[in-house]
Amino acid sequence: MLALDGIAKHFGGIRAVDDLALTVAKGEILGLIGPNGSGKSTTVNLICGLYPVTAGRITLDGRDITDLPTHRRLSEGIARTFQNIRLFGGLTVWQNLWVAQNAPAHRKERGYLARWLGGSKQAREETGRLLDFAGLAHRKDELAANLAFGEQRRLELARALATRPSLLLLDEPAAGMNAEEIAALDERIRELKRQGYTIVLIEHHMELVMAVSDRVCVLNFGRKIAEGTAAEVQADPAVRQAYLGTA
């Protein structure tokens, strides 16, 4: 579904991502791990178009999206969450979801005027389902800035889903969560997989990555050093060296 072909991102002399090739199959959960500064977040930023690539090609379902601007990648079906939460703090919970309904299908469902002024009944029902999924139905009129940390993470995930993506990029969704919240997140990610979403999961919380990922890819210094099932990767000496500094 998603294919990165030799992509690179250099910031001045720093090679944040270097000649990285990666594929994600439809319906798969790919875990992307690596020590701090290994290029995971940069990779996600390249996929969703926040940075232009220095070299290489990105294709989605065979279409070249390397040069598409960020807002257009959404119509190709890419959505993401952020490591440092980026909600619209001054909007209410449901407005956060409502304003994200910009998929091509959404635009078609709304009339031209409704596109600017209001929403359809369909859109409201869809928002309701997302609120239920995120467990936020009872807080729908609260300002997003007033939500608790865990609730904000859930809202951000729901907002990503509101754009009707096929590919979800989750950037450290478990950061700052307690064990109970991580267990709920684990269940939520599995549910998304059952619903047919393709997911790229960046995470430092190894237990979660190893538990839910179909495949794990390990980055270090912007390069791929290992790829395989959770067990294969954990046994790989290069991975142990990257994390522990010794072979």
Place this chain on the structure above:
Amino acid sequence: MIDLAQSIVDGVLFGTTYAVIGIGFTLIFGVMHKINMSFAAASIAGAYSGLLVFLLWKTAPPIVVFATSAALAGLIGYAIYLLCFRFIPIASPLATLMSTVGMLLLVDEIIVHLTAGMPLSYPAIYDGYPIELGQLILRVDLLLVFLVCLVAMAVLLYLLYRTRLGIATRAVAQQPVAAQLCGIRLTQVNAITFVMTGTLGGIAGAMIGASVGVLSPLLSLPLTVKGLIVTVIGGLGSIPGAIVAGLLVGAFENVFQMWRGVTERDMYVMLLLFAFLVFRPGGLFRIAGARD
């Protein structure tokens, strides 16, 4: 005492035009995080452009002139967006400041050139007798200016807080990166913001022209300064702040006009600005965290 009350009433009524100009500055700042120095000059230019109606229709009623002013001011707003923001590197803090100051001077020059520097008369909104409330005299034209500005602000607030367009605009102001990832086109929202604020400025410009009776290129610089003062006093980025500060500045300048005369009044308004910058730099409505 009655003079003081009279000055305050007149000032508050006229102050709504400052409030509208202040909202324009604040709204553009909220979305772009940049000051558009040319906004007040463009509003005056919008008012001027309404006079073009008379070229086609010699006996056009004032309302048509006002509406044309508002519509063409929206167009001018879009032109300013294209010239001063769209293709200028936004990361440079000085670039758009320079481009909009340049635009302010350019707009003034164009007006001076086209009108040979002579003031042009502008249709009044009402020219009947004022209403007497006891000893207070209510100028009906100012009252109508007040109402028009109030309606314009109400429509804007409705757009911003109740429609998808407005909510998308606020989303961009709060979190531009995430907004893009929600499929919102920054350039489109920015352009619409300029058209919206431009129209709003055109309404304010028309109302100023209607209550002063003439348009002159000399109006634009003081209006720029007052718009900025309103924005600072209200708190940069705060719409309620701009409204309250607009009325406050209107009343304040009118009181000092009564006490010290029209030649001195703007000095005291400036002093008010410094007082706020020293004692309450965040403005009346401080919203440091939420840019909205």
